[in-house]
Amino acid sequence: MTEARHALPRRRLLLAAPVLLLPAGCARAAPRELAVFKTPWCGCCKGWLAHMTRAGFTAQVTELEDLAPVRERYGVPFQLSSCHTAVIGGYVVEGHVPPADVQRLLKERPKAIGLTVPGMPLGSPGMELPDGTREAFETLLLLDRQGRTAVFARHA
Incomplete structure (x- = not known):
């Protein structure tokens, strides 16, 4: 009788063990490899890449003289464009998007095309000035190819 009482809890533990291990063993790691498209003469893109590298991302850089076809391919309208375009984890990242915003995007995985920081706001990653x-600026969540957006993050 004593052994029968202990068998049931052990059996439950053995049956539950694989379920308890699932989150650790099957959790999908966020991608860290960026495919970056930039023009050969853009210095601020290198600054943005330095921020991304410090945040643990790696980049495969392709230099092109015209980024319009890349933006068209990934659904970034001209009015939401900047000086470089990156792709990671099935999302497009346009412009000087802070690394923390990219990390949040990859963690939350919203239904969207990606993120954009239109233009080149002063003080954004890669656009720092010596005087500070x-x-x-806002990081926008690009919802669709028609250019609908929502504010993803605000930066002062």
């Missing part, structure tokens, strides 16, 4: 001048 910064503009407030």
Whole structure:
């Protein structure tokens, strides 16, 4: 009788063990490899890449004289464009998007095309000035190819 009482909890533990291990063993790691498209003469793109590298991303860089076909391919309208385009984990990342925003995108995995910081806001990653001048800017979640967006993050 004593052995029968202990057999049931052991059996439950053995049956539950694989379920308990699932989150650790099957958790999909966020991608860290960026495919970056930039023009050969853009220095601020190198600055943005330095931020991304410090945050643990690696980049495969392709230099092109015209990024319009790349943006068209990935659904970034001209009015939401910047000076470089990256692709990671099935998302497009346009412009000077902070690394923390990319990390959040990859963690949350929203239904969207990707992120964009249109233009080249002063003080954004890669656009720092020696005197520390910064503009407030927003990272936008690009929802669809028609250019619909939602604010993903605000930066001061």
